[in-house]
Amino acid sequence: MVERRPFLTFVRHLVLVLGVIVVGFPVYVTLIASTQTSQQIVQQVPMSMAPGGHMLETYRVAFFGGDSSYGGRVAPVASMMWVSLISALTISLGKIAISLLSAFAFVYFRFPGRGVCFWMIFVTLMLPVEVRIFPTYQVVSNLGMLNTYAGLTVPLIASATATFLFRQFFLTVPDELVEAARIDGAGPMRFFVDVLVPLSKTSVAALFVIQFIYGWNQYLWPLLVTTDENMYPVVMGIKRMFAGGDAANEWNVIMATAILAMLPPAVVVLLMQRWFVKGLVETEK
């Protein structure tokens, strides 16, 4: 604090509180809507801003599926969340595993073609899935991977950022550790498993938070490779719930699904906040 100016301090808090309210408002509205019946939302415009008391029913219908008030069928969100969880874990852990291995190879070995391979990984930074959707879809389809977990996750596993992050980290590991391991008669894999991986724990945690969110929040890719309702991740399944027309939507169930869809990544961010911030700053360096 450079100087004491009570008025300025007041303004700062005011701006921050306003910011927090604006940022939180959409979620508050969503939460409230998910505790009302769809008739309440559609008929009493504007909807009431107090909790509606139908929370349990709405979440039960959303979670386990059931009949909607318009006679349509609501797909169970529970199975979609399961798909999301499996995909997010496969993507994040898969990325970490293959990147640890390749970063280890790049830093601790010298082999012909090392430069070319490194350059190839670097180039993938410039090709986000969005710019090559159709050809990638064709490859996945030719391999018979549509509507499978492999199709949902494997194309998203390759990551240059994770490889670079681990490479940077390995370069800071003191050489003496390698020498000590050698004298003790440990081979490269022994060194990797017993020394390098345990040392990388914080980087792994940081990367896990970022990549879990990345995996959970995928939308475009699942939209292309899944046509079977049992393979919809929740973030994408939400879109399928729109029947069309404002009034005909089962808004309360959609809003409950939205809450359920944002809960797991939000929990991961809040519980692992320290690693999250570290991960964000480091993956972008």
Next chain:
Amino acid sequence: MAIEKRVRFRSWWLPWVLIAPQMAIILVFFFVPAVQALYQSVLQQDAFGTSTEFVGFENFKRLWNDDTYLASFKTTAVFSVLVAVCGLSIALLLAVMADRVVRGAAIYKTLLIWPYAVAPAVAGVLWLFMFAPSVGIVSYTLRSLGIEWNHLLDANHAMTLIVMAAVWKQISYNFLFFLAGLQSIPKSLIEAAAIDGATPWRRFWTIVFPLLSPTTFFLLVINVVYAFFETFAIVDTATNGGPGKETAILVYKVYYDGFKALDLGGSAAQSVVLMIIVITLTVLQFRYVEKKVQY
């Protein structure tokens, strides 16, 4: 930091085994599709895939003469400028305020960073609900203020809606980076200026803002990339590219033309154009971020 290790292991086969999984994935899912996109962009295929002919740069020429594609370029430009400018200004304001707060700083930070976890698709749904013309709470309030909100009919309303959703989702990211940037500015500089009698306002524009320029530039590039590519889900859930094609950004058009209209050559040519844009942005980012802009 050393670029190369002094001590290495020796094995002629192990490094290949170690990089094999990563190389296999990038070859199959990155290089094959990228080459295929390049190849398809010079072919013309009918919708059933029964006949294909080589047409050279015909697909690109068609794009160049296609008014909807040029309009989509304009839409994307307007959209990304709005998202970047609004997102950065709001986040910078909040970060500057949070940087100097003593009490409750950690709580504000926690309460401001969680939207990062919200999927763009979910963000689109939340904002769509608030602004739904017949049931939305905000659209109702606007109507009582005399503004007839309907993003299904009014292109400006639709654009405003997706910009708000996109900015909301990105604020936490920008906020964290601005806060980190602010906290790395030496306090002595600011104290010196305060002793010389500079007001907080003056101190911000003459000291803090210039010193923050590397962060700002970095975030500018990241936000443009975000607006170009990651906002597909927001557009798809909130407006479906409508009304008409007024909010169909480039990525949305690639998707639509390839998967809905089945114009494979045109879609591939659009992919190639997008690749060129990403490569340009990435090169820009690396050149300037490496140089740390100016101090």
